[in-house]
Amino acid sequence: MAGERRKKKRRVREKDWDHRHEDAFTHDLRRHRRTDTAISDAAPAPDIPEDFEPNGLVISHSKKWAFVQWDGREDLCRISEYLLERGATILAPGDRVLVEALDGEPWVRAVAPRSSKLSRPGGEHARVSEQIFAANIDVLVVVAAAAKPAFKPGLVDRYLIAAEVGGVVPILCINKMDLVEKEAPELEAYRELGIQVIATSCETGEGLDDLRKALRGKLCVFAGHSGVGKSSLLNSLQPELDLETREVSEATQRGKHTTSAARLYELDDGLRIIDTPGIRQLGLWGVSPEEVAFYFPEIAEQAAACKFRDCTHTHEPDCAVRQAVDDAQIPRLRFESFLRIRESLHEALGR
Numbered sequence: 286m287a288g289e290r291r292k293k294k295r296r297v298r299e300k301d302w303d304h305r306h307e308d309a310f311t312h313d314l315r316r317h318r319r320t321d322t323a324i325s326d327a328a329p330a331p332d333i334p335e336d337f338e339p340n341g342l343v344i345s346h347s348k349k350w351a352f353v354q355w356d357g358r359e360d361l362c363r364i365s366e367y368l369l370e371r372g373a374t375i376l377a378p379g380d381r382v383l384v385e386a387l388d389g390e391p392w393v394r395a396v397a398p399r400s401s402k403l404s405r406p407g408g409e410h411a412r413v414s415e416q417i418f419a420a421n422i423d424v425l426v427v428v429a430a431a432a433k434p435a436f437k438p439g440l441v442d443r444y445l446i447a448a449e450v451g452g453v454v455p456i457l458c459i460n461k462m463d464l465v466e467k468e469a470p471e472l473e474a475y476r477e478l479g480i481q482v483i484a485t486s487c488e489t490g491e492g493l494d495d496l497r498k499a500l501r502g503k504l505c506v507f508a509g510h511s512g513v514g515k516s517s518l519l520n521s522l523q524p525e526l527d528l529e530t531r532e533v534s535e536a537t538q539r540g541k542h543t544t545s546a547a548r549l550y551e552l553d554d555g556l557r558i559i560d561t562p563g564i565r566q567l568g569l570w571g572v573s574p575e576e577v578a579f580y581f582p583e584i585a586e587q588a589a590a591c592k593f594r595d596c597t598h599t600h601e602p603d604c605a606v607r608q609a610v611d612d613a614q615i616p617r618l619r620f621e622s623f624l625r626i627r628e629s630l631h632e633a634l635g636r
């Protein structure tokens with residue numbers, strides 16, 4: 286029975302994936318995805334029908350407990366032991382779940398299939414290989430600072446890949462604009478990719494209306510390095526939140542990892558935002574080194590003209606991608622980012 290249920294679910298999920306990614310992906314990648322889609326959902330408790338109606342929304346969670354909004358209130362619920370981890374974390378903020386009261390105590394008893402997710406590989410000692418840090422998200426707001434810490438595109442490029450893998454629309458928010466005279470020239474490359482770039486300042490209020498407008502009615506995640514101002518932006522959008530923030534270290538110009546757990550906040554105006562802890566680096570889950578090029582649209586576009594079909598764009602003769610970098614058709618920073626990400630995935634495989 287359980288096996289049968291799993292099989293059915295898998296088919297449905299793959300179909301969704303193909304449908305949503307139809308326009309965004311090349312044929313090769315789509316074919317690859319079809320064979321590679323992994324099931325990460327925890328199976329519901331055995332007495333729960335497959336087509337259960339979720340009645341709760343996960344706000345935050347730990348291994349055994351979850352804060353869930355259900356029945357008009359927020360409750361600390363226990364997580365059913367039937368929801369075993371099968372390679373991936375059971376719950377993430379944004380998950381739709383079935384909550385039932387057993388002996389007067391609320392339990393999370395099933396997790397609904399996700400419409401989208403953001404994942405990273407579990408660390409070396411993690412219990413799971415896929416760590417899902419947000420579910421059913423419409424928009425990933427990649428927050429970076431114009432200064433303090435200085436803008437570096439590496440993490441941004443990784444988040445863009447995670448968004449594409451998970452079926453989430455990315456927006457780039459450059460905060461702390463009050464600290465610089467003008468925008469970093471690198472940002473143009475992202476606009477050319479069709480990504481919305483919003484420049485903000487929590488000090489002057491610049492861009493906050495644009496941000497509010499872009500996020501209204503959507504479920505969003507704020508993610509980025511520590512100290513870029515994710516929690517400050519939430520406070521600026523809604524001062525009553527009064528989230529904890531801390532100045533960046535003068536010595537290292539880095540944030541102090543103030544936010545310690547991801548949590549969903551419902552703000553006025555139909556804004557629902559998950560604030561997340563800042564990270565140093567984002568590992569990529571479910572991406573092989575060979576696939577990285579597909580996630581850089583400007584590189585994928587040129588790759589068709591390379592002499593070798595399996596050109597890696599690292600050393601081969603007649604490489605149209607490297608030529609396009611020399612001709613400034615592909616921004617050099619993006620190409621260097623591509624090489625670094627590819628290399629780091631190779632290293633991760635070797636470990």
Ligand SMILES: Nc1nc2c(ncn2[C@@H]2O[C@H](COP(=O)(O)OP(=O)(O)OP(=O)(O)O)[C@@H](O)[C@H]2O)c(=O)[nH]1
Pocket residue numbers: 460461462463464485486487488489510511512513514515516517518529530531532533540541542543544545561562563564
């Ligand atoms: N000048 C300036 N400082 C800002 C701005 N936004 C945030 N800050 C400051 O940057 C520091 C870090 O802000 P946080 O909101 O704690 O950063 P965070 O991204 O939530 O950091 P983590 O929770 O560690 O991931 C605080 O001292 C803020 O006051 C801004 O627009 N301009």
Ligand SMILES: [Mg+2]
Pocket residue numbers: 515516517529530543544561562563
């Ligand atoms: Mg924070």
Ligand SMILES: [Zn+2]
Pocket residue numbers: 588591592596597598599601603604605606607
């Ligand atoms: Zn090439």
